[in-house]
Amino acid sequence: MSAISSHSGVVPMRAVPLSGQSADKVVFSGVSKTYGSKAASMVAVESFDVTIKAAEIVSILGPTGCGKSTAMNMIAGFEFPSTGAVLLDGKPVTGPGPERAVVFQQAALFPWLSCLENIVLGVKSRGMPRDEYLRRAEQLIAAVRLTGFENHYPYQLSGGMQQRVQIARALISGPEVLLMDEPFGALDSQTRLMMQELVLQLWQEYKPTIIFITHDVAEAVFVSDRVLLMSRRPGRVKLSVEIDEKKPRTQDFISSPRFVELQKQLLTALRAEVGELGGPGQVSLNKATAKTADH
Ligand SMILES: Nc1ncnc2c1ncn2[C@@H]1O[C@H](COP(=O)(O)OP(=O)(O)O)[C@@H](O)[C@H]1O
Numbered sequence: 263m264s265a266i267s268s269h270s271g272v273v274p275m276r277a278v279p280l281s282g283q284s285a286d287k288v289v290f291s292g293v294s295k296t297y298g299s300k301a302a303s304m305v306a307v308e309s310f311d312v313t314i315k316a317a318e319i320v321s322i323l324g325p326t327g328c329g330k331s332t333a334m335n336m337i338a339g340f341e342f343p344s345t346g347a348v349l350l351d352g353k354p355v356t357g358p359g360p361e362r363a364v365v366f367q368q369a370a371l372f373p374w375l376s377c378l379e380n381i382v383l384g385v386k387s388r389g390m391p392r393d394e395y396l397r398r399a400e401q402l403i404a405a406v407r408l409t410g411f412e413n414h415y416p417y418q419l420s421g422g423m424q425q426r427v428q429i430a431r432a433l434i435s436g437p438e439v440l441l442m443d444e445p446f447g448a449l450d451s452q453t454r455l456m457m458q459e460l461v462l463q464l465w466q467e468y469k470p471t472i473i474f475i476t477h478d479v480a481e482a483v484f485v486s487d488r489v490l491l492m493s494r495r496p497g498r499v500k501l502s503v504e505i506d507e508k509k510p511r512t513q514d515f516i517s518s519p520r521f522v523e524l525q526k527q528l529l530t531a532l533r534a535e536v537g538e539l540g541g542p543g544q545v546s547l548n549k550a551t552a553k554t555a556d557h
């Protein structure tokens with residue numbers, strides 16, 4: 263299947279930088295973020311310096327409340343740094359834009375719209391011609407394996423299928439940056455693994471820059487080129503680990519000694535951040551401990 267083609271008025275998928283362009287897609291430069299007023303202020307993120315290359319897959323791992331979503335929201339343009347700057351292609355982020363798409367833990371689909379209608383709603387309302395959005399939707403529905411479910415309503419879909427609708431909806435505008443905030447946190451471990459493989463397949467096809475937040479160490483190692491471990495709040499990058507396994511990856515990687523070693527290294531560092539036992543819901547040691555819900 264070919265990648266989503268460009269269309270006038272729509273941002274094309276452009277993973278590989280054009281010549282002369284910086285390959286640095288997203289840069290956090292000396293970023294801190296403080297919420298609240300002086301009397302009751304709270305530093306969520308501090309001394310955050312991170313450079314993410316075009317088409318790189320970077321996971322952010324860290325204890326609950328350490329500022330992972332805050333960091334991502336500053337890339338999305340939902341929040342702004344208190345000090346420092348967040349740059350997209352070398353320019354400060356001033357708000358949301360179609361070249362960045364966000365996938366959340368909950369799909370938040372419109373229950374009265376079909377799978378297809380949910381996927382095309384955004385681009386349709388932004389004026390993409392019908393032929394074009396239907397062509398893209400068909401391609402993406404096949405890519406996320408929902409062919410045959412186009413006319414189903416969200417209540418007729420499992421949690422994993424709803425997440426696939428959300429991913430197709432995010433990709434239809436051809437974003438260069440895909441921001442995923444614990445996208446599979448509510449799925450059972452079997453479905454999760456399928457979704458992780460799907461992310462890698464979609465990357466292979468569309469080559470977006472992906473920033474992927476997770477609690478799950480194994481998930482982070484499996485999907486990423488690089489894993490950033492954040493400290494407890496105020497969140498800083500405590501550890502950056504390259505996952506030098508070629509893509510596409512298969513489940514064989516998960517049982518390899520290298521995978522186990524990387525997982526152990528990250529887990530040890532994460533445990534030190536979370537504290538003694540970590541507490542329920544804070545750290546998923548591996549897929550077997552992942553939260554179970556629907557699929
Ligand atoms: N809009 C907000 N207003 C005030 N405090 C916030 C806001 N968003 C997040 N926080 C606080 O900032 C800290 C980091 O939150 P968040 O980035 O959501 O952490 P994480 O995603 O790592 O769990 C938390 O203590 C959270 O309560």
Ligand SMILES: [Mg+2]
Binds near residue numbers: 330331332443
């Ligand atoms: Mg969060």
